Amino acid sequence: MKFDTEHFVMKIKAPIVCRFDGKELHFENGEKLASYQFSKRYKVDTVTIEEGNAVIALSEVRVANINSVGDELSSGDNWIAEHKKLYGVEPNLFDGA
Structure with missing residues (x-):
């Protein structure tokens, strides 16, 4: 978990059901x-109570694929292929210099 979320979750003394990516995990308490x-x-979307359990729904935090070529290539994982398609050459250390 992220640092700021951990401190909040650790204070929960009740059993916890954690839902994310179509999965459901059960924990004895917030420390677990x-x-x-x-x-x-992941980030916390909702916190509810169901049948005496704290239910925490999480969704993935997407991290942008940042590279030195620019934002136009930041969306794909295979940025080298994207660069070659856009500029006709493979990237090198001197691009943009």
């Missing part, structure tokens, strides 16, 4: 959830 290592970055 805060120590769980997620494979992606």
Whole structure:
């Protein structure tokens, strides 16, 4: 979890159901959830109570693929192929110099 979310979650003493990416994980309390290592970055969408459990719905935080070529290439994971398609050459250290 992110640092700022961990402090909030750690204060929850009730059982927690965590929903994200179509999955549902159950935790004994907030400390157990805060120590769980997620494979992606998530943000809290909603916090509700269902049948005595705190239910936290998460959604993925998409991180922009930033590179030195510019924003026009930041959306794709294969930015080298995008660069070659746009400019006809593979990127090198001297692009933009």
